[in-house]
Amino acid sequence: MTPPPRTDATRAWVHDAIALLEQEATRSADTHLLRLDFPGFPDIAFYFKDEASHPTGSLKHRLARSLFLYALCNGRLRPGQTVVDASSGSTAISEAWFARLLGLSFVAVMPACTAPQKIRDVQALGGHCDLVEDPAQVHARAAEHAANGACHLDQFGLAERATDWRGNNNIAESILGQLRREPQPVPAWIVCGVGTGGTSATIGRYLRYRRLDTRLCVAEPTGSGYVHGWRTRDRSVVASQPTRIEGIGRPQVEPGFLFDVVDAVVEVDDAASIAAALLLEDLLGTRYGGSSGTNFTACLRLAADMRARGERGSVVTLLCDRGQRYQQTIFDPGWRAAHGLDIAPWQDALRDALQRGVLATPAGA
Structure with a gap:
C-alpha cells in the first residue's frame, strides 16, 4: 500500500509525537544498578541492572x-x-x-x-x-x-539499528556510567540474553566504541537458534529444542543478532533459569522473570571460571522484566510439574555456588 504524500499537517504531527517521546524519556529516571556479594566469590562483585523498574516493567x-x-x-x-x-x-x-x-x-x-x-x-x-x-x-x-x-x-x-549504540543513554552507556565510582569500574563481563538481538548488538558495539576490555556473554536457553548460530556462524540454523523461558531462546537466528560482537555464549537449562529467578527473589526481595534467571545462572558460570583462574573483577547482567507476569507459568509449581521441570536440584546447586564459588551441574540435568 502506497502511503499518502507528507503534508505540513503530517510534519507537525511527527514533530509533536517526537516531542511526546522526549518528554516521556525525561520523566523516566534511569534504572538502578544493584550490587550483590557472595561468600564463594570474595574477589568478584555482581551487579544487576534493574530494567524491570521501567514504567512498562521491562528492558x-x-x-x-x-x-x-x-x-x-x-x-x-x-x-x-x-x-x-x-x-x-x-x-x-x-x-x-x-x-x-x-x-x-x-x-x-x-x-x-x-x-x-x-x-x-x-x-x-x-x-x-x-x-x-x-x-x-x-x-x-x-x-x-x-x-x-x-x-x-x-x-x-x-x-x-533503531537504538543509538554510540550513546544517548543507551543501556551500555548507562551501566558504565553507574559503575564509574565502583572498585572495578570496567567489568570483566556483561551478560545478556537475546530476544531481537538489539541489546547484545548495542552493548557489544558500545564496548568496542569505548575501547574497553569488557567481554560480552550471551545467556541463552539450551539448544536455542542463537546458540547454534553463534557457534557455526550460520544464520540458517534452527533451535534443537524448545524453551519455556519467554522472550529469549528464539527458534531461529533473527536478523538483529550480530555474531561478531559476542565473546561467549552460555547455555542454561530451563529448570536452572527458573530456580535462579526464585533465588533472585530471595536475594533482592523482588520477583523477576525467567530470562533474568538465565542471566544470573550464566553469571555464576562465568564467575566460577574466573575464580578457578584466580581472576578478580566484576560481572554485570540485566534483570529483564517483572516476575508477576509469569505467576501462572514458571512460578506455578503445578505448571512446572505439568511441563516436567524439576527445579529442586538446580536450587541446591545454585545456593551451593554462592557459598563455594563452584557451579556444578546436577546429576541428570
Missing part, C-alpha cells in the same frame, strides 16, 4: 521508544495509523504504552502460548492481541497487518 521500554522514534524519523509512521509488531509479550506491552501515548491503535501479534498476564497487560493499555497458534507464524501475520496499512515496528528486523 523493552528502551527498545519500544527507539522503534517509535525510528519509524517517525524515517517517515514510516503517520497520524492515525495503526501500529503492529510481533512479540512474545514484553515488547508488546511497552509498544502498547507508547502507542497510547501517541493516540494510535496497536496490534500485538503474539503466540497463543504467551503468559496470560502479558496478554492482559497489552489489553489494559488499549492494545489488541492477535494470537497465533504456531509461534513461527507471528512474523507472517504481522506482515499481513502491514500490507493492510499498519506501520510494522518490526522489532526483530530493526532493533539493532
Whole structure:
C-alpha cells in the first residue's frame, strides 16, 4: 500500500509525537544498578541492572521508544495509523504504552502460548492481541497487518539499528556510567540474553566504541537458534529444542543478532533459569522473570571460571522484566510439574555456588 504524500499537517504531527517521546524519556529516571556479594566469590562483585523498574516493567521500554522514534524519523509512521509488531509479550506491552501515548491503535501479534498476564497487560493499555497458534507464524501475520496499512515496528528486523549504540543513554552507556565510582569500574563481563538481538548488538558495539576490555556473554536457553548460530556462524540454523523461558531462546537466528560482537555464549537449562529467578527473589526481595534467571545462572558460570583462574573483577547482567507476569507459568509449581521441570536440584546447586564459588551441574540435568 502506497502511503499518502507528507503534508505540513503530517510534519507537525511527527514533530509533536517526537516531542511526546522526549518528554516521556525525561520523566523516566534511569534504572538502578544493584550490587550483590557472595561468600564463594570474595574477589568478584555482581551487579544487576534493574530494567524491570521501567514504567512498562521491562528492558523493552528502551527498545519500544527507539522503534517509535525510528519509524517517525524515517517517515514510516503517520497520524492515525495503526501500529503492529510481533512479540512474545514484553515488547508488546511497552509498544502498547507508547502507542497510547501517541493516540494510535496497536496490534500485538503474539503466540497463543504467551503468559496470560502479558496478554492482559497489552489489553489494559488499549492494545489488541492477535494470537497465533504456531509461534513461527507471528512474523507472517504481522506482515499481513502491514500490507493492510499498519506501520510494522518490526522489532526483530530493526532493533539493532533503531537504538543509538554510540550513546544517548543507551543501556551500555548507562551501566558504565553507574559503575564509574565502583572498585572495578570496567567489568570483566556483561551478560545478556537475546530476544531481537538489539541489546547484545548495542552493548557489544558500545564496548568496542569505548575501547574497553569488557567481554560480552550471551545467556541463552539450551539448544536455542542463537546458540547454534553463534557457534557455526550460520544464520540458517534452527533451535534443537524448545524453551519455556519467554522472550529469549528464539527458534531461529533473527536478523538483529550480530555474531561478531559476542565473546561467549552460555547455555542454561530451563529448570536452572527458573530456580535462579526464585533465588533472585530471595536475594533482592523482588520477583523477576525467567530470562533474568538465565542471566544470573550464566553469571555464576562465568564467575566460577574466573575464580578457578584466580581472576578478580566484576560481572554485570540485566534483570529483564517483572516476575508477576509469569505467576501462572514458571512460578506455578503445578505448571512446572505439568511441563516436567524439576527445579529442586538446580536450587541446591545454585545456593551451593554462592557459598563455594563452584557451579556444578546436577546429576541428570
